[in-house]
Amino acid sequence: xxxxxxxxxxxxxxxxxxxxxxxxxxxxxxxxxxxxxxxxxxxxxxxxxxxxxxxxxxxxxxxxxxxxxxxxxxxxxxxxxxxxxxxxxxxxxxxxxxxxxxxxxxxxxxxxxxxxxxxxxxxxxxxxxxxxxxxxxxxxx
Amino acid sequence: xxxxxxxxxxxxxxxxxxxxxxxxxxxxxxxxxxxxxxxxxxxxxxxxxxxxxxxxxxxxxxxxxxxxxxxxxxxxxxxxxxxxxxxxxxxxxxxxxxxxxxxxxxxxxxxxxxxxxxxxxxxxxxxxxxxxxxxxxxxxx
DNA sequence: TTATCTGCAAAAGGTTTGCAACTGA
DNA sequence: TCAGTTGCAAACCTTTTGCAGATAA
Numbered sequence: 001x002x003x004x005x006x007x008x009x010x011x012x013x014x015x016x017x018x019x020x021x022x023x024x025x026x027x028x029x030x031x032x033x034x035x036x037x038x039x040x041x042x043x044x045x046x047x048x049x050x051x052x053x054x055x056x057x058x059x060x061x062x063x064x065x066x067x068x069x070x071x072x073x074x075x076x077x078x079x080x081x082x083x084x085x086x087x088x089x090x091x092x093x094x095x096x097x098x099x100x101x102x103x104x105x106x107x108x109x110x111x112x113x114x115x116x117x118x119x120x121x122x123x124x125x126x127x128x129x130x131x132x133x134x135x136x137x138x139x140x141x
Numbered sequence: 142x143x144x145x146x147x148x149x150x151x152x153x154x155x156x157x158x159x160x161x162x163x164x165x166x167x168x169x170x171x172x173x174x175x176x177x178x179x180x181x182x183x184x185x186x187x188x189x190x191x192x193x194x195x196x197x198x199x200x201x202x203x204x205x206x207x208x209x210x211x212x213x214x215x216x217x218x219x220x221x222x223x224x225x226x227x228x229x230x231x232x233x234x235x236x237x238x239x240x241x242x243x244x245x246x247x248x249x250x251x252x253x254x255x256x257x258x259x260x261x262x263x264x265x266x267x268x269x270x271x272x273x274x275x276x277x278x279x280x281x282x
Numbered sequence: 283t284t285a286t287c288t289g290c291a292a293a294a295g296g297t298t299t300g301c302a303a304c305t306g307a
Numbered sequence: 308t309c310a311g312t313t314g315c316a317a318a319c320c321t322t323t324t325g326c327a328g329a330t331a332a
Binding site: 017018021023079 | 310311312313314315322
């Protein structure tokens with residue numbers, strides 16, 4: 001986890017009277033640098049593989065907190081909810097439909113769109129495609 | 142449900158050796174003309190309010206079938222999965238964050254986007270805003 | 283006629299909550 | 308010090324499955 005992200009999240013926690021603890025830090029270390037959409041279970045297993053022991057409850061509590069804070073997004077894929085950390089800047093997602101890798105796109109391709117009687121408050125663009133690594137694998141098959 | 146949509150879905154069912162039955166038809170009658178994101182429970186309750194009796198299992202089975210067929214989309218909102226029927230043509234969604242009304246936008250605002258090493262296979266654009274009806278309600282408060 | 287479908291009840295999963303021990307500020 | 312946190316176990320919900328009777332083609 002980058003130092004500035006840790007500081008940023010610690011600050012948002014403190015503003016809500018919450019504390020930055022060892023389990024939270026360990027979870028964030030992993031989650032903020034994870035590139036793939038993961039289920040809560042997978043996140044826990046991945047973290048335990050690094051010989052770090054935290055509880056599933058903590059994973060759920062952190063995911064819920066980060067969702068509320070707008071720092072995480074959930075996708076429903078094949079009936080499973082999968083999560084990705086979203087750095088604070090507004091951005092778009094490029095999702096590989098094969099390996100579920102997520103790339104953040106900061107160069108906004110749609111700006112100030114107004115449609116019909118709707119006042120647009122926010123918009124999200126999610127591209128689903130094949131990442132370069134999965135493309136290579138396909139050629140080799 | 143429009144006649145052409147019923148015919149279209151009946152055909153896709155038959156192609157998979159499935160049957161268009163009374164409960165399926167009753168569910169589709171309601172779901173294909175529903176404008177708001179709904180949970181499976183809500184769909185069942187709404188249908189029962191019209192004095193039509195089908196089981197929750199049928200609702201789930203139809204939602205799963207329609208998702209697979211690409212005729213329904215699920216959004217995770219406040220931890221709840223909510224569904225909307227998607228007519229076969231490619232389109233975008235305009236979602237009211239207050240009342241969860243969904244409007245289909247057929248005029249594509251993003252075309253043939255290519256980013257980094259990704260080959261784009263499909264893209265989805267979902268706008269979240271306030272619909273005109275909710276805007277009016279807000280002014281009156 | 284018969285393969286598919288339905289709805290119930292039960293099972294299975296995923297997520298949240300209560301609580302006693304623990305810990306960061 | 309003590310309010311907030313943790314992880315376990317239990318509770319809770321949502322979703323799926325098994326099955327016997329019903330039904331579309």
